[in-house]
Amino acid sequence: MSYAAVPLYRLYCQTTGLGGTTGTGHSSEQIERMEPVRERVIRVTFNADVHSSLQWNFRPQQSEIYVVPGETALAFYKAKNPTDKPIIGISTYNVIPFEAGQYFNKIQCFCFEEQRLNPQEEVDMPVFFYIDPEFVEDPKMAKVDLITLSYTFFEAKEGQKLPLPGYQ
Amino acid sequence: MSTAMNFSAKSFKPRPPDKGAFPLDHFGECSAFKERFMECLRDSGYESGACRQRAMAYLQCRMDRQLMANEPLEKLGFKDLVDEKPEGKPEELDFSAKVDFPKISRLLKIHKNILPRRKQLLPEVFFMSLHQCEWCR
Numbered sequence: 181m182s183y184a185a186v187p188l189y190r191l192y193c194q195t196t197g198l199g200g201t202t203g204t205g206h207s208s209e210q211i212e213r214m215e216p217v218r219e220r221v222i223r224v225t226f227n228a229d230v231h232s233s234l235q236w237n238f239r240p241q242q243s244e245i246y247v248v249p250g251e252t253a254l255a256f257y258k259a260k261n262p263t264d265k266p267i268i269g270i271s272t273y274n275v276i277p278f279e280a281g282q283y284f285n286k287i288q289c290f291c292f293e294e295q296r297l298n299p300q301e302e303v304d305m306p307v308f309f310y311i312d313p314e315f316v317e318d319p320k321m322a323k324v325d326l327i328t329l330s331y332t333f334f335e336a337k338e339g340q341k342l343p344l345p346g347y348q
Numbered sequence: 349m350s351t352a353m354n355f356s357a358k359s360f361k362p363r364p365p366d367k368g369a370f371p372l373d374h375f376g377e378c379s380a381f382k383e384r385f386m387e388c389l390r391d392s393g394y395e396s397g398a399c400r401q402r403a404m405a406y407l408q409c410r411m412d413r414q415l416m417a418n419e420p421l422e423k424l425g426f427k428d429l430v431d432e433k434p435e436g437k438p439e440e441l442d443f444s445a446k447v448d449f450p451k452i453s454r455l456l457k458i459h460k461n462i463l464p465r466r467k468q469l470l471p472e473v474f475f476m477s478l479h480q481c482e483w484c485r
Binding site for chain 2: 212214246248251252254281285290293304308
């Protein structure tokens with residue numbers, strides 16, 4: 181499927197609030213009930229990329245942040261359109277190590293939805309997330325203390341097929 | 349990129365965020381809250397847990413300005429901060445309050461620790477009490 185599936189996902193997210201997540205449901209009740217696991221400090225680092233056709237300046241506003249599973253965290257990226265015409269971008273993300281991705285829950289961010297920046301406009305882009313407390317119970321995650329979150333922006337154009345994994 | 353294939357042939361499947369995307373803050377309405385949060389992060393060595401109060405304030409700013417769907421803060425993982433009583437909790441000095449303590453402190457050459465830790469202080473009461481302080485003159 182092409183990136184045209186993304187607006188459908190957006191509608192789905194907003195109407196059902198489920199976000200099409202697989203595995204355990206990440207409901208508000210779960211967030212309200214979860215307890216932070218203070219013994220497991222995880223360093224989350226941030227990466228930002230743009231596809232070569234997108235003329236945005238896009239970067240994280242912090243290179244790293246220390247979190248614990250079960251506690252919500254906020255981080256920021258910044259994007260600027262240095263050109264003299266409006267540009268619409270759309271992003272996807274990646275989590276490394278990929279096995280940790282299933283525990284990395286984004287409550288809200290800026291991905292999978294078209295974002296329009298006017299000429300010379302610069303905006304903050306927040307990511308609000310948490311690491312699922314079940315992370316500490318997974319033996320494969322026992323040695324994981326570094327998770328890298330990487331966002332990539334593409335230019336959103338009519339009819340263009342974007343390599344968004346999971347939608348193909 | 350996630351299109352790279354590794355030998356186990358598994359690939360990362362990104363999931364959309366639970367509550368969708370944040371609308372862009374085109375007018376920077378919550379930039380001040382973001383700056384305060386980032387300042388806290390820098391000061392704390394990028395420890396997320398130390399800056400949850402300011403993170404909460406940022407999200408509240410967004411909700412107040414229709415830049416985020418309204419949600420009780422407990423459901424965003426801030427239950428412990430919301431449950432704390434406003435009084436009785438040691439507060440940092442709020443320099444955005446009406447009385448500018450550092451400026452007065454500098455003007456009167458009084459060490460700031462001696463100034464009362466109260467949110468509101470009527471300026472005239474402050475100066476009256478100062479008048480009675482013998483060593484302040």
